[in-house]
Amino acid sequence: MSSAQIGLIGLGTMGAMLSLNIAEKGFPVAVYNRTAARTRDFVANAGELAANIVPAKSLEEFVAAITPPRNIILMIPAGEPVDEQIAALRPLLDGDDLIIDAGNANFHDTDRRARDAAAAGVPYLGIGVSGGEEGARHGPSIMGGGTQAAWARVAPVLQAIAAKYEGQPCAVYMGPDGAGHFVKTVHNGIEYADMQMIAEIYGIMRDGLGQDAKRVGETFAAWNGGPLRSYLVEITGEIGAATDPDTGRPVLDIILDRAGQKGTGRWTVIEAQHLGAPIPVIEAAVTARNVSAALATRKSGEALFGAAPSGLPAGAVSDAMLESALIAGKVMCYAQGFDLLRAAGTAFGWSLPMPAVAEVWREGCIIRSAMLNDMATALADDADRNLMFAPYFADLVGRHVPALRKTVALALTHGQPVPALSAALTWFDMMRTGRSTAxxxxxxxxxxxxxxxxxxxxxxxxxxxxxxxx
Incomplete structure (x- = not known):
């Protein structure tokens, strides 16, 4: 018998946590995973929430467990697996049953699936979900794309499980077709850049100032009480303080310097090039990840040319100067991301709610930051203006660019790579040059x-x- 209000397929980390979140908010949820053992283990470990979870051993059993008209969330790997799952589901569904792709889909794929669904007369929704495991479990940021009718149909559930900022759900309808997944892609591009700039500041602290991980962590923890207050700065402080239980060494010191990626940052850069929207800080961050993967090549380069000299001149850099440089870089990174969203809205005919984009990122997602509230205000005042030109941020940039310039100049002079911070500074100088060399x-x-x-x-x-x- 039908007993679930919503269904979810895919009990990987994100799917499992999102299912528990749904169940905890009082919505009976049917769950299915192609590996039956994972479904059994998930329910067995759900504790009291198991009463709100309906496990299914087959797709047929799963579909039968959901009250029509059915709403089904897919939390499976992006690409062909989504198409295969949709193909397997559709013959079992009624014409008004809604499929919701909540994975990290390329927005072009979402556009195509939305067109196919419209041609078949069935509803389809693509939603970007950010926040990682913790966000999925306790409240992610959700960016919706599809028809307004499809969004309205599941908005009560999505808004209930979403993160809240001062009581406001961080779950917003962005526009038709792939709009939600595009906004999530740009979110991830900004995430790449934010992380890279933090890593570059850490590099100056470690290699230029000789600071140990604990000292780095303490500094970032202190910065999290000021203008840089954000999730990424907060966890950087915690990372610096962490000790490896096996060796007793700082965790940072035992982690290999080769960063992975799932491709969303690369998608951001590709789309920016297609749209002619400059995002050099994000491009530099993606490049840095790619270079980090070339570990053997980098070691060969060091053996051939020698490592950059360690240490910076005494008194040349202060914590306040590095904090100020990171503030300036952060503003420019976000300004470029919002410019890309604006360009996409124009090119694809989306009326992206720019202030709401900033608002939906204020809680639940990886790039949540104290600055986003002021960004939402600036975008509400003038959504077409480059964020860096808004009075509040123009003043902020004017006060902090000198520190960014000194930091970049010092790092480059001493051979310390700072690609994202350098890109931010160069973009600023280009944006304030009335007559260029073009x-x-x-x-x-x-x-x-x-x-x-x-x-x-x-x-x-x-x-x-x-x-x-x-």
């Missing part, structure tokens, strides 16, 4: 390809006096 690029393009150029003193397309020189 006139030289235009002249070169016209010289070798007769592409023409614009003049400063008259309209139209023009060519230079190159004659037959090309």
């Amino acid at each position: 006139n030289m690029v235009q002249a070169q393009r016209d010289f070798f390809g007769a592409h023409s150029f614009e003049r400063v003193d008259r309209d139209g397309a023009h060519h230079g006096p190159w004659g037959d020189q090309a």
